[in-house]
Structure formats: C-alpha cells, structure tokens
Amino acid sequence: MPELPEMENYRRLLNQKIAGKTISQVQINREKSVNLNPTLFINSVTNQKVMTVNRRGKHLLFHLENGQVLLLHLMLGGWMYFGKEDDKPERTIQVRLSFGKHHVYFIGLRLGYLHLYNEQDVKKELSSLGPEPLEPQFTLQDFLKLLSDRRGKIKTKLLDQEFIAGIGNCYSDEICYHAGIKTKRSIEDIGEPERNQLYQSMKHVLLDALKHGGYMENPFFQGDNLTGGYNNLCLVYDREGENCNRCGGTIIKEMISSRKTYFCPNCQK
Known part of the structure; x- marks a missing residue:
C-alpha cells in the first residue's frame, strides 16, 4: 500500500503535470470508486481547473477551481499513471481524468477511492488523522508526548493513523530497523534514549x-526514473531470509496484528 513517501512523490509529480490545467473529460469504469452518482460526479468535475494537489497522510487532495476537492486514497494495490492513451499500462482503469491528450489513470482502486467533497466535508473526513511526521513543527518533544501514555507494540502504534499520519507496513519496519528496536517491543519498555532514536529514525x-x-x-509516467527507487534500498521490508546489512544475521518475517513484519532478531533489541 502506498505510504507517505509514495503519496508525497505522487503529489510533487502531479503538481508538475496537472496543476493549473483543466479537466477536459472524466471516465468512470467502476462506480464504487466514487462517492456520487457517476453522472453527477462527471458533471461536477469536468471543465474544472486543478488549482493544486496537496497531501494529508496517505491521502491526496485535488483542489478544484470551484472549491470542491477530489480526495484520493489508493489503499492496497492502488497506483497512478500519467500519459497518453498509446502508452498507458495494460491494466484495468477504474477512473480516468483527462487533460486534453494526456490523462491521469487511477489503477487498482478495488479498495481505494476518489471521492468528491466540499472543503468543509473533506476536513471532517481527515479530522481523525494524527500529525504529519515530516512537518518541521512536529518536534521531538511532540513525539515524546504522544508516546508518553501509549501502550502496546511499537509496530502497531506506528501503523495507527490517528497517532501519526502516513506510516504503513513498510516504513514502520524500516524505521524500527534503523532505530535498532524490535518491532514487537512494548512501548512502555522502550526508554527515552531509544524513543529519541526512534524519532530521528x-x-x-x-x-x-x-x-x-x-x-x-x-513508474508514474513514461521515462520516470525516480518512482520506485527506494524498493531496492529497503533494509528489512520484504527481505525475509536475506542477510542483515548491519550485522550479517538473517532477516525473518513474523505476523504482528495480522501484518507481515520484517526485522533482524540479532541487532534489533
């Protein structure tokens, strides 16, 4: 599932490609991917200029000229592609936004969605999300305060979008590995020096x-050499049975709260 880095990467690329441009056509191939009657959705979005694309946690917000907001959550298996009809992926397209000859294709939205809201309603939809971990104002003291009265496994808490927004299965494992903390450690057993390191990690x-x-x-578009570059840089995620780059031990996989979890049992304490 796309997490904060993936969605922020999409946000930056979308602003380069479509910000300031007008949606010339909308195609809906799966009605469950949108929250309105398809005809109403199409009429509300067509001929609207995309003013900017913002991100909140794992969501993207397409702000339209009429004050409406397209709220995207890709969920498991969802991704996007920008291009022309002749270079689009050979995959099922749930929704397509057209900008003349170029299109944004929403792919794999079997669980994900593209919903249309006004500004007030979209704020309500996102009101339960926790702080953004990369915002400068989210300080170490803020993080320590959030952890102060929490219980349970650190992996589970990092996945909680009401605790911190944007971290999912991949990066919770990578963060714990970088910090040298085992993913199934209980929060109450993690001391302040390790909590400080967890924040930095x-x-x-x-x-x-x-x-x-x-x-x-x-890739997000033809010739995109950036998207996906971190896949080969993951140090534990999806690396079961491989050697740990830090200590040479063997990375193992376990289930924590029904989630696949990867860690090194030797150097994560």
Whole structure:
C-alpha cells in the first residue's frame, strides 16, 4: 500500500503535470470508486481547473477551481499513471481524468477511492488523522508526548493513523530497523534514549525514501526514473531470509496484528 513517501512523490509529480490545467473529460469504469452518482460526479468535475494537489497522510487532495476537492486514497494495490492513451499500462482503469491528450489513470482502486467533497466535508473526513511526521513543527518533544501514555507494540502504534499520519507496513519496519528496536517491543519498555532514536529514525527513513521516489515500482509516467527507487534500498521490508546489512544475521518475517513484519532478531533489541 502506498505510504507517505509514495503519496508525497505522487503529489510533487502531479503538481508538475496537472496543476493549473483543466479537466477536459472524466471516465468512470467502476462506480464504487466514487462517492456520487457517476453522472453527477462527471458533471461536477469536468471543465474544472486543478488549482493544486496537496497531501494529508496517505491521502491526496485535488483542489478544484470551484472549491470542491477530489480526495484520493489508493489503499492496497492502488497506483497512478500519467500519459497518453498509446502508452498507458495494460491494466484495468477504474477512473480516468483527462487533460486534453494526456490523462491521469487511477489503477487498482478495488479498495481505494476518489471521492468528491466540499472543503468543509473533506476536513471532517481527515479530522481523525494524527500529525504529519515530516512537518518541521512536529518536534521531538511532540513525539515524546504522544508516546508518553501509549501502550502496546511499537509496530502497531506506528501503523495507527490517528497517532501519526502516513506510516504503513513498510516504513514502520524500516524505521524500527534503523532505530535498532524490535518491532514487537512494548512501548512502555522502550526508554527515552531509544524513543529519541526512534524519532530521528522516523525522519531519516521517510526523507530518504522520499528522496528515492518511494518503494512502489510502477513508474508514474513514461521515462520516470525516480518512482520506485527506494524498493531496492529497503533494509528489512520484504527481505525475509536475506542477510542483515548491519550485522550479517538473517532477516525473518513474523505476523504482528495480522501484518507481515520484517526485522533482524540479532541487532534489533
């Protein structure tokens, strides 16, 4: 599932490609991917200029000229592609937004969605999300305060979008590995020095992943050499049975809260 680095990468690329441009046509191939009657959705979005694309957690917000907002959550298996009809992926397209001869294709939205809201309603939809971990105002003291009264496994808490927005299965494992903390450690057993390191590791891993285009492999446009660049840089995620780059031990996979979890049992304490 796309997480903060993947969605921030998409946000930056979308602003380069479509910000300031007008949606000339809307095609809906799966009605469940939108929240309105398809005809009403199409009429509300067509001929609207995309003013900017913002991100909140794992969501993208397409702000339209009429004050409406397209709220996107790709969920598991969802991705996007920008291009012309002759270079689009040979995959099922759930929704297509057209900008003349170029289109944004929304692919794999079996669980994900593209919903249309006004500004007030979209704020309500996102009101439960926790702080953005890469915002400068989210300080170490803020992080320590959030952890102060929490219980349970650190992996589970990092996945909680009401705790911190944007971290999912991949980066929770990578953050814990970078910090040298086992993913199934209980929060109450993690001391302040390790909590400090966890905060620093969170910033480092997310920024590094964003720098390399996130871990999702599918390019966003023809000739895109950035998107997915972090996939081969993951140090534990999806590396079961491989050697740990830090200590040479063997990376293992376990299930925590029904999630696949990867870690090194030797150097994550």
